[in-house]
Amino acid sequence: xxxxxxxxxxxxxxxxxxxxxxxxxxxxxxxxxxxxxxxxxxxxxxxxxxxxxxxxxxxxxxxxxxxxxxxxxxxxxxxxxxxxxxxxxxxxxxxxxxxxxxxxxxxxxxxxxxxxxxxxxxxxxxxxxxxxxxxxxxxxxxxxxxxxxxxxxxxxxxxxxxxxxxxxxxxxxxxxxxxxxxxxxxxxxxxxxxxxxxxxxxxxxxxxxxxxxxxxxxxxxxxxxxxxxxxxxxxxxxxxxxxxxxxxxxxxxxxxxxxxxxxxxxxxxxxxxxxxxxxxxxxxxxxxxxxxxxxxxxxxxxxxxxxxxxxxxxxxxxxxxxxxxxxxxxxxxxxxxxxxxxxxxxxxxxxxxxxxxxxxxxxxxxxxxxxxxxxxxxx
Amino acid sequence: xxxxxxxxxxxxxxxxxxxxxxxxxxxxxxxxxxxxxxxxxxxxxxxxxxxxxxxxxxxxxxxxxxxxxxxxxxxxxxxxxxxxxxxxxxxxxxxxxxxxxxxxxxxxxxxxxxxxxxxxxxxxxxxxxxxxxxxxxxxxxxxxxxxxxxxxxxxxxxxxxxxxxxxxxxxxxxxxxxxxxxxxxxxxxxxxxxxxxxxxxxxxxxxxxxxxxxxxxxxxxxxxxxxxxxxxxxxxxxxxxxxxxxxxxxxxxxxxxxxxxxxxxxxxxxxxxxxxxxxxxxxxxxxxxxxxxxxxxxxxxxxxxxxxxxxxxxxxxxxxxxxxxxxxxxxxxxxxxxxxxxxxxxxxxxxxxxxxxxxxxxxxxxxxxxxxxxxxxxxxxxxxxxxxxxxxxxxxxxxxxxxxxxxxxxxxxxxxxxxxxxxxxxxxxxxxxxxxxxxxxxxxxxxxxxxxxxxxxxxxxxxxxxxxxxxxxxxxxxxxxxxxxxxxxxxxxxxxxxxxxxxxxxxxxxxxxxxxxxxxxxxxxxxxxxxxxxxxxxxxxxxxxxxxxxxxxxxxxxxxxxxxxxxxxxxxxxxxxxxxxxxxxxxxxxxxxxxxxxxxxxxxxxxxxx
Numbered sequence: 001x002x003x004x005x006x007x008x009x010x011x012x013x014x015x016x017x018x019x020x021x022x023x024x025x026x027x028x029x030x031x032x033x034x035x036x037x038x039x040x041x042x043x044x045x046x047x048x049x050x051x052x053x054x055x056x057x058x059x060x061x062x063x064x065x066x067x068x069x070x071x072x073x074x075x076x077x078x079x080x081x082x083x084x085x086x087x088x089x090x091x092x093x094x095x096x097x098x099x100x101x102x103x104x105x106x107x108x109x110x111x112x113x114x115x116x117x118x119x120x121x122x123x124x125x126x127x128x129x130x131x132x133x134x135x136x137x138x139x140x141x142x143x144x145x146x147x148x149x150x151x152x153x154x155x156x157x158x159x160x161x162x163x164x165x166x167x168x169x170x171x172x173x174x175x176x177x178x179x180x181x182x183x184x185x186x187x188x189x190x191x192x193x194x195x196x197x198x199x200x201x202x203x204x205x206x207x208x209x210x211x212x213x214x215x216x217x218x219x220x221x222x223x224x225x226x227x228x229x230x231x232x233x234x235x236x237x238x239x240x241x242x243x244x245x246x247x248x249x250x251x252x253x254x255x256x257x258x259x260x261x262x263x264x265x266x267x268x269x270x271x272x273x274x275x276x277x278x279x280x281x282x283x284x285x286x287x288x289x290x291x292x293x294x295x296x297x298x299x300x301x302x303x304x305x306x307x308x309x310x311x312x313x314x315x316x317x318x319x320x321x322x323x324x325x326x327x328x329x330x331x332x333x334x335x336x337x338x339x340x341x342x343x344x345x346x347x348x349x350x351x352x353x354x355x356x357x358x359x360x361x362x363x364x365x366x367x368x369x370x371x372x373x374x375x376x377x378x379x
Numbered sequence: 380x381x382x383x384x385x386x387x388x389x390x391x392x393x394x395x396x397x398x399x400x401x402x403x404x405x406x407x408x409x410x411x412x413x414x415x416x417x418x419x420x421x422x423x424x425x426x427x428x429x430x431x432x433x434x435x436x437x438x439x440x441x442x443x444x445x446x447x448x449x450x451x452x453x454x455x456x457x458x459x460x461x462x463x464x465x466x467x468x469x470x471x472x473x474x475x476x477x478x479x480x481x482x483x484x485x486x487x488x489x490x491x492x493x494x495x496x497x498x499x500x501x502x503x504x505x506x507x508x509x510x511x512x513x514x515x516x517x518x519x520x521x522x523x524x525x526x527x528x529x530x531x532x533x534x535x536x537x538x539x540x541x542x543x544x545x546x547x548x549x550x551x552x553x554x555x556x557x558x559x560x561x562x563x564x565x566x567x568x569x570x571x572x573x574x575x576x577x578x579x580x581x582x583x584x585x586x587x588x589x590x591x592x593x594x595x596x597x598x599x600x601x602x603x604x605x606x607x608x609x610x611x612x613x614x615x616x617x618x619x620x621x622x623x624x625x626x627x628x629x630x631x632x633x634x635x636x637x638x639x640x641x642x643x644x645x646x647x648x649x650x651x652x653x654x655x656x657x658x659x660x661x662x663x664x665x666x667x668x669x670x671x672x673x674x675x676x677x678x679x680x681x682x683x684x685x686x687x688x689x690x691x692x693x694x695x696x697x698x699x700x701x702x703x704x705x706x707x708x709x710x711x712x713x714x715x716x717x718x719x720x721x722x723x724x725x726x727x728x729x730x731x732x733x734x735x736x737x738x739x740x741x742x743x744x745x746x747x748x749x750x751x752x753x754x755x756x757x758x759x760x761x762x763x764x765x766x767x768x769x770x771x772x773x774x775x776x777x778x779x780x781x782x783x784x785x786x787x788x789x790x791x792x793x794x795x796x797x798x799x800x801x802x803x804x805x806x807x808x809x810x811x812x813x814x815x816x817x818x819x820x821x822x823x824x825x826x827x828x829x830x831x832x833x834x835x836x837x838x839x840x841x842x843x844x845x846x847x848x849x850x851x852x853x854x855x856x857x858x859x860x861x862x863x864x865x866x867x868x869x870x871x872x873x874x875x876x877x878x879x880x881x882x883x884x885x886x887x888x889x890x891x892x893x894x895x896x897x898x899x900x901x902x903x904x905x906x907x908x909x910x911x912x913x914x915x916x917x918x919x920x921x922x923x924x925x926x927x928x929x930x931x932x933x934x935x936x937x938x939x940x941x942x943x944x945x946x947x948x949x950x951x952x953x954x955x956x957x958x959x960x961x962x963x964x965x966x967x968x969x970x971x972x973x974x975x976x977x978x979x980x981x982x983x984x985x986x987x988x989x
Contacts, residue, residue, distance in 0.1 A: 164602070164603060166602065166608060167602065229602040229604070229606055229608065231606070231607070232607060232608060232609050232610060232629035232630070233629055233630065235608075235609065235629065235630060236630040238630075277967075279967050280967050283966045283967050283968065286966075290939075290940050291940065293936065293940075294936045294937060294940045297932060297933065297936045298933050298936075301929040301932065301933055304925075304929065305926075305929070308632075308922070309630050309631075309632055309641075310629065310630050310641075311641070311643070311915075312561055312632070312639065312641035312643065312915040312917045313559075313561055313917055313919065314919070314922060314925060314926075315552065317407065317412070317440045319408045322404050322405075322407060322408045323408060325401075325404055326401045326404050326405055326408075329397045329398070329400055329401035329404070330397075330398075330401055332397050333393075333394045333397035333398050333401070336390055336393045336394045336397065337390075337394050339390050340390045340391055340394065366408075370408055
């Protein structure tokens with residue numbers, strides 16, 4: 001029987017963030033209404049619906065996770081500042097100091113990459129020396145990177161409209177842009193987990209994936225950062241929901257793989273002293289895979305609905321679709337395996353790594369090695 | 380029988396079938412699907428092609444074994460659902476109030492408090508459970524009273540939804556695998572069609588539509604750089620006496636009588652093109668895309684078969700050198716329109732066809748305009764491109780004059796004399812005249828190869844030495860360069876007043892034309908475009924089931940992820956209160972939650988009530 005301290009907790013829960021949240025919600029509601037009224041002419045029903053839904057979604061998330069409030073507020077301020085500085089002229093990206101070095105999408109995304117790299121290094125230092133201070137700095141750098149990443153995406157969205165009102169589109173249409181999205185979303189997922197879990201010991205593992213993505217993006221992005229007009233099939237509101245949902249899935253799966261790797265390493269004393277317990281690692285990879293599975297399922301369904309509109313069939317066995325199905329089946333099998341009695345954690349940990357390889361192939365390999373309807377994301 | 384059923388509904392079996400379907404799906408993405416049989420034979424050889432066809436590997440997703448796998452997955456899921464649903468529903472509603480104290484004490488999370496006055500605490504505990512989102516049931520047991528509570532029953536509903544949805548999706552998908560079709564319908568401007576074409580490997584099948592379609596108008600919108608932006612078809616659906624106007628765009632389909640129409644692209648509806656056969660007497664030839672035109676080529680009958688007209692050709696430029704990482708790209712920086720082109724076959728009387736691709740306008744390459752003509756002989760693997768330099772006015776006059784002059788012995792002799800006249804020394808002048816005449820004559824027949832063989836002969840005129848030494852090699856190159864210069868000068872005599880660089884390029888083009896063995900020189904003069912819209916007509920009777928399944932699946936996975944099923948038992952026996960806690964899934968998080976509940980309940984139990 002558990003011993004229980006004969007203590008009566010009497011403190012009442014105090015909400016310091018209540019006022020702040022109220023202000024944030026008011027600002028968000030105001031901004032949404034302003035956008036709806038001011039730009040009603042250029043938005044169709046779907047655009048308005050997506051705007052309102054995103055606002056509600058952001059409000060809900062920001063209430064559940066208060067750290068999102070300063071992030072979205074700062075990103076909004078920086079983006080509005082960038083829009084002011086641009087003043088409808090794309091050429092100012094090269095002339096105005098702030099734009100040239102910080103706020104134009106190229107620069108902001110570059111800063112995002114550097115911040116994420118810095119974050120990885122700081123996490124690694126703190127992790128190796130078991131110093132909390134370094135790791136706190138790592139968290140800060142990750143937040144800074146996310147702010148730059150979000151600002152970069154928002155500014156890029158605006159920049160695409162400066163190229164021509166018919167060219168403008170959400171910046172998730174080529175591989176360079178989705179890598180920015182992937183880095184941003186994966187970092188946000190990790191930061192949320194860090195805040196929930198209350199330990200920074202996994203920062204190195206999560207940010208290592210993000211750093212690798214940034215490296216790939218910089219190498220590849222040298223030739224592909226130009227904003228291109230969309231091909232007719234991509235001109236649809238579905239792109240705004242299908243792609244981000246997919247990348248939450250990819251991000252969660254890659255984190256799960258890193259936690260699986262950590263689980264495997266936790267068997268050695270050197271790592272065991274620097275990692276959470278295996279029970280927690282197991283729990284975290286389950287959480288990550290389950291979350292990824294939810295979003296990946298929704299993204300695949302949205303993709304099927306979009307395909308029905310654009311290509312004339314909800315499922316064409318296009319390589320990207322086929323591999324999405326393979327990823328989905330793989331993680332479904334993983335989730336079922338957890339329920340089989342006497343399955344060892346090592347199997348699940350290795351499997352989450354294999355799952356990551358499959359996910360990576362679905363994300364990149366399909367575009368590199370197979371051809372099909374999704375060929376616009378090609379390298 | 381029972382053992383088989385137990386196997387089918389076991390978790391291990393579920394894992395296995397998911398993996399097997401995943402692997403089966405992989406095969407289809409590795410081997411290219413639904414290609415004509417020739418492709419497989421060409422790539423893998425006869426034996427493997429036959430093997431693939433036998434195993435259905437050339438069309439995995441419509442093969443009988445893939446269908447049976449999916450059927451198997453659907454039926455085992457359905458079986459699981461059938462077997463588990465009653466228990467699930469019972470469990471969802473149950474509070475598990477019959478659990479014995481002994482079994483509660485065996486749970487991982489339990490704790491016992493000493494209780495001052497059990498009856499007074501009871502009401503507070505119940506309201507605490509409600510405030511935490513639990514629903515509870517109060518029962519009396521032999522030793523006291525029990526509050527059995529549960530939260531998150533929706534999770535079980537999520538399980539039912541997810542697995543039911545999978546069955547629905549599989550059934551809908553299998554139904555569509557048998558009954559659905561996707562036909563391409565190409566309608567030229569103003570024409571009416573009532574059927575589409577289904578391509579199935581090597582076969583083309585005609586698919587009748589339940590109505591007629593007439594294309595009133597087809598438009599292609601372009602971005603500023605010439606990339607297509609949208610396709611729009613103004614159609615009329617003619618269903619007996621009813622006529623319904625419909626506008627189709629990409630991403631904006633229209634469904635009528637179970638058939639959904641999609642804008643998928645465009646095709647040629649019989650555009651008129653005019654080619655010019657260049658020569659001593661240029662000759663214009665008109666033709667229609669998709670049709671043939673007969674002509675006499677060098678005295679032999681031949682046919683021109685026009686295959687494709689493109690009014691716009693967007694080429695991606697090479698990445699600009701030194702473009703900074705930060706530079707902002709504009710659309711159009713990487714792509715440009717090089718103007719219309721026409722593709723055709725030139726079929727000789729033996730039935731052998733050459734492929735041609737002729738661009739109408741001059742294309743600027745390194746600040747110089749060229750007419751580009753692609754040609755692939757019937758025995759050549761790849762298309763080669765001839766670049767003919769154009770004059771400032773965009774015509775090929777210089778090149779054509781050079782070609783004509785080279786072919787004329789009199790003009791060659793005249794040019795040789797012209798060159799000789801510039802040389803003061805009589806003996807040298809005679810040599811220059813003779814050499815340049817030989818050069819021009821050789822170049823006219825053989826191109827630069829003639830220069831090479833001439834310079835080689837010049838080398839051998841010296842006393843023969845066994846291997847050509849480095850010095851001799853250098854001397855030969857020098858001679859070749861001299862010949863090259865002489866040819867260039869001779870060309871300037873042939874076409875007086877022409878630009879030197881233009882002439883140089885013209886000589887290169889002439890040489891290329893010879894080495895490509897071009898049987899004739901065609902240029903693309905004019906065209907009148909007639910567009911046809913490319914539609915797809917699909918009929919998928921299972922789609923409704925699939926969409927319903929998708930909706931349930933989305934709801935189900937969300938319920939399963941976001942809702943946690945938890946149970947609390949509070950058992951009062953005289954002077955002790957037993958708190959037991961369980962969830963659907965063991966996790967370290969439960970410890971925190973259990974501690975929270977234990978804290979709060981301890982507070983309730985110990986707080987003295989006035």
